[in-house]
Amino acid sequence: MSSEGFIFPSPQWAEAFCKALNENPEYREAAKDWVWDVVFVATNVPSTVVNAIAQLMSLSGITSNAGAMKFKLRNGTCQGSEFYIDASKADADYILEADYSLWKDLIQGKVDPVGAILSRKIRVKKGSFLTLVQFSSAAIKMTNTAMKVPTKFLA
Numbered sequence: 001m002s003s004e005g006f007i008f009p010s011p012q013w014a015e016a017f018c019k020a021l022n023e024n025p026e027y028r029e030a031a032k033d034w035v036w037d038v039v040f041v042a043t044n045v046p047s048t049v050v051n052a053i054a055q056l057m058s059l060s061g062i063t064s065n066a067g068a069m070k071f072k073l074r075n076g077t078c079q080g081s082e083f084y085i086d087a088s089k090a091d092a093d094y095i096l097e098a099d100y101s102l103w104k105d106l107i108q109g110k111v112d113p114v115g116a117i118l119s120r121k122i123r124v125k126k127g128s129f130l131t132l133v134q135f136s137s138a139a140i141k142m143t144n145t146a147m148k149v150p151t152k153f154l155a
Contacts, residue, residue, distance in 0.1 A: 005150030008107065009042050009100075010053055011083035013151065014069040018078035020145045021071075027145055028076035031138035035075065036093035036127070041068045043087075045100045046155035059085060094127030104153050106143055113143045 006013035021027050043066045054062040068090035070082040084090040098106075102121055105111040114136045116122045117129075124132060132139070 005152040007049070007052055007056065008104070008151050008153055009040075009045070009049075009067045009069055009083070010056055011081075012056075013149065014071070014081035014083050016149050017069075017146055018071060018081040020149050021073075021078040021142065024141065024145045027138065027141040030141045031073065031076040031135065033075070034073055034135055034138055037070060037072050038094045038096065038127075039068050039070045039090045039092040040103070041066060041087045041090065041095060041097040041125070042100045042103050043097060049100065049154045052154050053085060057085065092126070094132070095125040096122050096127075097125050098122045100155070107146045107149075107151055109143075109147050113139045 006016050045065050045067055047065070050062055050065060050067075053067065054060065062085055064086055066087040068084040068087040070084070070090050070092050072079040072081070082090070096117075098116070098121060102111065102116065106113060106116065111121070113122070114133075117124065117132060117139070
């Protein structure tokens, strides 16, 4: 982690977020019945961010402008995270997709997660929309947790 925080999105940010979820009793309670893996896909990731992630992961020749983070969520805990520079390789019970700028606004507390899902700014690419709405309290606690992760936005 740099002095400013973890680059978003990155494997390090995903790991820190997973750890923060496990340390949040409010999230644990709100998500106690959640038993599905979730992938968050960021599209239209600026090239400065893609290049920094590629350097961080010792990769070259990255042409994708999307990235994905998978979280293994069970009964109010995060049992692990994975990062994909190629978002098409990520799969889970739920896949939620949004522009990088929307995820950034969400983490900075400028956007309501439930409103973003209901307005389709966060697109449900896979999974039950109705179940997501039923777990709206967990989504809010998850967003509150993300806001506490030391985050560095490069764009």
